[in-house]
Amino acid sequence: MTLYVLRRLGYGAVVMLLVTVFVFVIMRLVPGDAVSLQLQDTGVSAAEADALRADFGLDAPVWTQLWLWLGDAARGDLGTSFYSGAPVTELFLERVPVTVQLGLLAMVIGALLGVAFGVVAALTRGSLVDGGVRLFAVAFLSVPNFVVALLLLTGLAIWFAWSPPIVYTGPGEDVTGWLQQIAIPVLALGTGGMAAIARMTRSSMLESLGSDYIRTVRAKGARQRTVVLKHALRNSTTAVLTLLGLELATVLGGTVILEQMFAIPGTGQLIYQAVLDRDYPVVVACTIFYAGLFVLTIIVLDLLYALVDPRIRTGKALS
Amino acid sequence: MPSPPLLEVDDLQVRFPTPAGPIDAVSGVSFSVSPGETVAVVGESGSGKSVSALAVLGLLGAGRVAGGSVRFRGEELVGAAPDRLRRLRGADIAMIFQNPMSSLDPLFTVGDQVAEALREHRRTPRRTAKARAVELLREVGLPDPERRVRSYPHELSGGQQQRVMIAIGLACEPALLICDEPTTALDVTVEAQILDLLRRVQRDHGTALLFITHDMGVVSELADRVLVMYAGRVVEHGSVAEVLGAPGNPYTRALIDSIPTPATPRDVPMPAIAGSVPHASDMPSGCRFHPRCPRVHDRCATEPPLHDIGPGRASRCWLHAAGTAGSTVAGVRGVG
Ligand SMILES: Nc1ncnc2c1ncn2[C@@H]1O[C@H](COP(=O)(O)OP(=O)(O)OP(=O)(O)O)[C@@H](O)[C@H]1O
Ligand SMILES: [Mg+2]
Numbered sequence: 051m052t053l054y055v056l057r058r059l060g061y062g063a064v065v066m067l068l069v070t071v072f073v074f075v076i077m078r079l080v081p082g083d084a085v086s087l088q089l090q091d092t093g094v095s096a097a098e099a100d101a102l103r104a105d106f107g108l109d110a111p112v113w114t115q116l117w118l119w120l121g122d123a124a125r126g127d128l129g130t131s132f133y134s135g136a137p138v139t140e141l142f143l144e145r146v147p148v149t150v151q152l153g154l155l156a157m158v159i160g161a162l163l164g165v166a167f168g169v170v171a172a173l174t175r176g177s178l179v180d181g182g183v184r185l186f187a188v189a190f191l192s193v194p195n196f197v198v199a200l201l202l203l204t205g206l207a208i209w210f211a212w213s214p215p216i217v218y219t220g221p222g223e224d225v226t227g228w229l230q231q232i233a234i235p236v237l238a239l240g241t242g243g244m245a246a247i248a249r250m251t252r253s254s255m256l257e258s259l260g261s262d263y264i265r266t267v268r269a270k271g272a273r274q275r276t277v278v279l280k281h282a283l284r285n286s287t288t289a290v291l292t293l294l295g296l297e298l299a300t301v302l303g304g305t306v307i308l309e310q311m312f313a314i315p316g317t318g319q320l321i322y323q324a325v326l327d328r329d330y331p332v333v334v335a336c337t338i339f340y341a342g343l344f345v346l347t348i349i350v351l352d353l354l355y356a357l358v359d360p361r362i363r364t365g366k367a368l369s
Numbered sequence: 370m371p372s373p374p375l376l377e378v379d380d381l382q383v384r385f386p387t388p389a390g391p392i393d394a395v396s397g398v399s400f401s402v403s404p405g406e407t408v409a410v411v412g413e414s415g416s417g418k419s420v421s422a423l424a425v426l427g428l429l430g431a432g433r434v435a436g437g438s439v440r441f442r443g444e445e446l447v448g449a450a451p452d453r454l455r456r457l458r459g460a461d462i463a464m465i466f467q468n469p470m471s472s473l474d475p476l477f478t479v480g481d482q483v484a485e486a487l488r489e490h491r492r493t494p495r496r497t498a499k500a501r502a503v504e505l506l507r508e509v510g511l512p513d514p515e516r517r518v519r520s521y522p523h524e525l526s527g528g529q530q531q532r533v534m535i536a537i538g539l540a541c542e543p544a545l546l547i548c549d550e551p552t553t554a555l556d557v558t559v560e561a562q563i564l565d566l567l568r569r570v571q572r573d574h575g576t577a578l579l580f581i582t583h584d585m586g587v588v589s590e591l592a593d594r595v596l597v598m599y600a601g602r603v604v605e606h607g608s609v610a611e612v613l614g615a616p617g618n619p620y621t622r623a624l625i626d627s628i629p630t631p632a633t634p635r636d637v638p639m640p641a642i643a644g645s646v647p648h649a650s651d652m653p654s655g656c657r658f659h660p661r662c663p664r665v666h667d668r669c670a671t672e673p674p675l676h677d678i679g680p681g682r683a684s685r686c687w688l689h690a691a692g693t694a695g696s697t698v699a700g701v702r703g704v705g
Contacts (some may be wrong), residue, residue, distance in 0.1 A: 260430070261471065262466060262468060262471040262472045263471065263472055263473055263474040263475070264474075265428060265466070265472070266466065266472045266473065266474070266482075266534070266537070267474065267485075268428055268458065269426060269428060269458055269459065269463065269464045269466075270458065270459040270463075270485065270486040270489055270537060270540075271455050271456060271457065271458035271459030271460055271486075271489055271490055271541075272455075272459075272485065272489045273455065273489060276485070276489060281474050281476075281477075284476050285474070285475075285476060358476065359475070359476060360475070360476065360521040360523070361475060361521070361523050
């Protein structure tokens with residue numbers, strides 16, 4: 051088990067390194083660099099700009115830059131922002147909790163609601179409730195999350211004359227203000243996952259409920275609660291776990307747009323701004339964060355998978 | 370009959386909805402099981418054996434009982450409250466199935482699944498239930514039960530899984546155990562062990578068995594009485610000795626002829642009955658067996674009733690009607 055985790059962490063590290071190198075190089079191939087964008091229309095001479103480039107280390111060949119950066123990164127130094135001059139690590143750690151809170155809430159709410167709706171739909175198969183759940187699931191699956199956010203925002207503003215506060219306050223300072231601010235983004239981020247999970251839960255619950263082992267449980271005279279919540283639901287969780295991994299990618303991608311829309315100072319906003327500004331060190335750091343979060347989540351999901359299903363636990367998969 | 374029947378099924382009709390309209394998988398099936406008795410139900414695949422058994426337990430899923438009655442110890446079960454049926458299942462009537470691998474929940478230990486059968490019916494502390502599970506597993510002959518309670522189904526062989534199923538069935542000491550082809554998925558030596566086990570269980574606990582199979586050999590080894598089903602109907606019933614010794618119905622005859630004997634040459638195909646069981650949506654008119662029957666004649670265009678052909682014995686064939694010579698069909702061979 052430990053060996054398995056270590057090996058997965060090793061793979062994860064390799065994936066992250068490759069992603070980092072890729073982004074590092076791609077960013078430098080995109081036309082325009084931080085210096086020319088900053089100094090646009092300021093009348094600064096080309097010579098001065100070149101001096102600034104040399105300062106940032108941008109004059110060296112890409113591979114040299116990469117090599118130097120990797121050396122620093124290995125020592126824990128991710129560089130400084132071309133803009134604020136602040137160390138990237140510092141800039142970054144400020145914002146990580148905001149995005150993690152947002153993403154985690156969206157995933158948890160989406161998963162819980164999705165599973166609940168899926169179970170209800172499966173149990174009322176063919177009824178109006180089932181039809182409603184399926185209809186909404188398809189609708190939410192096909193509408194991008196920022197559109198959901200816009201619709202919520204507009205709807206609440208028109209019908210209830212309510213809109214979220216503009217200035218972000220952390221949950222530590224003002225919980226109600228924070229909740230008001232993140233409510234719409236969380237819902238918008240969560241609905242896609244909720245819809246996918248509801249559909250998956252419904253179909254795997256139906257499959258499970260029609261299975262031989264559920265017939266055995268019923269033949270034992272088990273109560274409906276035992277049949278549904280203990281046996282059928284537990285057998286559906288593996289399918290849902292697989293979806294959660296995919297969901298994370300959507301949610302993380304969604305934070306980039308939604309944090310921008312709702313002025314939430316998380317890593318999504320940071321990476322968005324950094325890409326526009328060609329603030330290479332910040333972009334690379336954010337990339338590492340997103341890749342790392344993803345790798346970690348996949349490992350956690352794999353472990354949960356093994357926790358739920360003894361066939362995986364005793365099989366070769368974890369040795 | 371010395372004792373009143375434990376289970377009485379009368380004129381049972383089971384209907385399933387299908388995209389092409391409702392079909393009757395079973396119609397007009399009647400039989401009874403007395404305490405401690407073994408009744409075998411035989412018939413080819415699709416003749417309605419499982420459906421009849423599942424109807425007794427109220428486990429038909431999409432299907433429903435469209436007519437007739439099922440009485441257990443005199444109590445009517447058709448239309449009984451779901452909770453009443455639930456309390457009966459497992460506690461008074463238990464059932465084991467054909468495929469033990471898929472019939473056990475892969476995510477729970479076998480000990481859990483045996484203990485659950487107890488805990489769903491009686492307030493039993495977890496520890497007590499666990500201890501009882503070990504005992505039950507020992508009783509059904511699972512080796513090293515103290516360790517095996519913690520095994521998962523996939524860690525056991527097919528025969529061991531079926532033993533676990535039997536342990537689940539026996540947990541609450543039911544008066545009736547329904548076995549739906551419990552050995553079909555197992556190889557021959559394991560089959561013999563499981564049959565031995567069932568015989569021992571019956572002797573020790575006085576459990577009545579309703580034993581579904583399509584193997585006439587198993588019938589003669591295990592059962593007191595036999596019910597032969599074809600295309601959703603009972604075509605013959607009676608004591609095993611009589612039915613197997615002198616089958617009244619051409620279908621029973623054909624089934625018996627398809628039993629391989631040690632003398633059966635290995636390289637010659639089994640004398641199976643030509644053709645296949647008609648589906649409920651496509652039932653032949655008249656006698657349901659007539660398209661495949663070697664003794665088919667004019668009267669088979671109308672469906673024969675069950676003729677009483679002896680004490681506790683009946684057969685659904687015009688050959689028994691007055692004016693037709695011979696009440697058994699001993700001379701008929703199945704066509705292969
Ligand atoms: N859920 C269902 N929906 C529709 N038809 C069904 C359903 N279950 C059974 N049937 C029909 O009922 C008929 C009898 O099926 P049943 O399972 O009782 O056969 P069986 O005698 O047990 O055969 P086998 O030896 O293969 O187990 C079949 O023709 C089948 O098509
Ligand atoms: Mg069957």
